Amino acid sequence: MRASTLKPHSTLTRPASVALGVSVLWFSLLVLLPLALVVVASAEDGWAVFWGTLTNTQTANAIQLTLTAAAAATAVNMVIGTLIAWVLVRDRFPGKRLVELLIDIPFALPSLVAGLVLLSLYGPNSPLGINVLGTPYSVFLAVLFVTLPFVVRTVEPVLIELDTDVEQAAESLGASRVTTFRRVVLPALTPAIAAGATLSFARGVGEFGALTLLTGNRPNVSEGAPIRIQSYLETDNTAAAAAVAVFLLLVALTAIGVFDVLSRKVTRHAD
């Protein structure tokens, strides 16, 4: 009965073959080939240049800052995003539809504009007296802003589908609300949170637009890796730019892999 017990075999009909062909071609032209070319470019001047680029102090600092900021923002998103999704799905309050729409603003806004918006509240003329310009926190803030919707949007549909019966069953068995959330709700949400976190992290590593305005790009302090790539390109150092790009790509792929394994582990046998 179960698919996993059957031997894998091709289910391709003629129209399905055509569809697969189109998909692969499309994916190749847009993603695989350009990526392959970047990898080739990074190796063009040899391993020494590749390694030399990554160990350059300024570059290494930029990469470290970007990865730290993306990881920190992702960690925050996993908690806050789940909380926002919970509020939007489970609670009824005036203005809910509006919040629902506003959540997507970081998606809809060109990230350069996002930088401008953040600068007005957290820049030198901040009405709150908080100025992040030129500090490492600016990178964190920029990434936090542009990645906000990911976890919310991946967790929401799962939460809508999640039967409240299951929580009530746990409570009737004596579980407190906290225990119910930890032992019953969270495992069900884990794959969605992991998916959102993956997207959030990948987007955070690649964020450029918001950084250009908000961070001030001070070398070794508030300069992110994508900005570093840009300055390599401006000086016609394609191989170095490609080396940083390939490294970020590898980290992003690793993150995707890790989150995938994690969520599979939790949901091994669940529906």
Added chain:
Amino acid sequence: MGIEISGLSKHYGDFAALEDITLSVPSGGLTALLGPSGSGKTTLLRILGGQETPDAGTVHIDGRDVTRVPAQQRNIGFVFQHYAAFKHMSVAKNVAFGLEIRKLPKERIRQRVEELLQLVQLAQHGHRMPSQLSGGQRQRMALARALAIDPSVLLLDEPFGALDAKVRKELRDWLRRLHDDVHVTSVFVTHDQEEALEVADTIVVVNEGRIEQVGTPDEIYDHPATDFVFHFIGEATRLGEVLLRPHDVLITAEGEQHPVSTARAGTISRWNRVGFEIRLEVTLDEAVQQGPVHVQLTRTEAQGLGIGPGDRVQVAPHPSAELRPAGSH
């Protein structure tokens, strides 16, 4: 002891889900809350379970006022229509959940889970995941999970509603036998009168937020207290001035001696065979009622009477039939 419900009311906006319900559920019995959808039976069950709070009235379980006690502290087993399985836990872990919450020693939990899985005939399936079980098995798992905490009361919300007809029948018999062994005070909600008649010791018929009748299955079927119960608990048909059950209509072929002298003449206008049963409609010659008379017979009875589609017949209520005046309908 048992469950004492007094003056219970629950409103959702303008809609009165329950109105002034007073009911006493004896300890150790298997009680059915029977009613159409929207009658308030599920609301009543959920108030007992602590999933809903009443607007007014009190609930006592084994002498303790639990009206404002949260579900976590009621020690009530609740079985949901759609199983409410913890999908990421094995069957054994599902059953162990309530015991783990109570921080029992590991060895005790293991023993108790084994016993319960034996009881619900899932001993071989403890290591499986709920998704690998059939619907009937999942519901048995849910039952074991609810029984694990030694509940003072077991509540079941349409427990067989999501199952197909054959499994439903099996599980019904099985629940009846289980209850004879375990004796925990049980209340189940159903809209299926056959289910209630077959399984329950006591039936509470609920309609529009009120209790219509409380009684044994025999009392409810043979002596319905209200027109609603009469119509809801079985089929009904009109014959002249009275309402009665379709199987209480005596029918003979025209020309035969009818045992009731006031029998009316008519023609079989519809003949419908459903398995062993024949449902037919007799259109009367006299215009004493709008629709036809519905009659239920077994196939053997119909063959013995020598009647068939289109035949001329005579019909009258069986002398021992429960009759109700048809005026109000």
